[in-house]
Amino acid sequence: MSIPKQNIIKEKKNKFVQNEEEYNKRLDVEINQLVDSFDHIVRASKIGDNDKYRVFQEEYLINCMSANIIRSAQSLLSLISELKQSILLYDYKSLNSGILSRIETIEQEKLTINNRLMSLQSDIRNNLKELEDVHYSSISFDMNDINNQNNEEIKPEIKPEIKQEEKKEIKQEVKQEIKQEVKQEIKQ
Known part of the structure; x- marks a missing residue:
């Protein structure tokens, strides 16, 4: 008290x-x-x-x-x-005992509600983590697929005479295209 x-x-x-x-x-x-x-x-x-x-x-x-x-x-x-x-x-004894019993029941309800909230919070945290893992793993798979597709598309076009600098530029362009596609997919 x-x-x-x-x-x-x-x-x-x-x-x-x-x-x-x-x-x-x-x-x-x-x-x-x-x-x-x-x-x-x-x-x-x-x-x-x-x-x-x-x-x-x-x-x-x-x-x-x-x-x-x-x-x-x-x-x-x-x-x-x-x-x-x-x-x-x-009758203060009965009034006080009634008040004290009501306070005890409210405290017990408060504890049970807090326990429920804590369990819900941990469940939400776990589910959110799983969703993030799934989302980011799907993005990485999509990026690998896009990279593979782009590499296949680029390979036939690449000529052996292309210089190193041109290869770097092409890779950067492909990366930018991939990033843009990923951003569009995320927005969707």
Whole structure:
């Protein structure tokens, strides 16, 4: 893995740890408030000799504590809902494993494609070499045939009295004609 990917993963882990700590704190606070409120309700509901003022005061305390219990329960339910959403949306382990498996499959595909390209390149190189060999060998055969034909055509025309210089000139002319014919054949 590269360094930027590791940094991103570390940042996400740190964020997840911070969120986890925040959720744990919220959970502890809400549960403590729920237990404290329930404890106050139980203490206030003891039967005893109380005057009307004390009864109204306990009734008000019980109403407040029951409201606190309801609020804590709603807060816990919303916390559960947030946790479910975070598991569905931000399940980093499964997301990371999915991403890593996708990266691995892409790397494998890349390797197979590179191997195919290398084999195709070597096949093309070999075929090109064979074609060049065949082409150049056919040109050399054609040149030999042309030389033989030209030599046969020239021989009857050559007289024994021809000087050496004239022979050289004739050979050069023949070579030039052969080259021109070969060039024409190559173009075709």
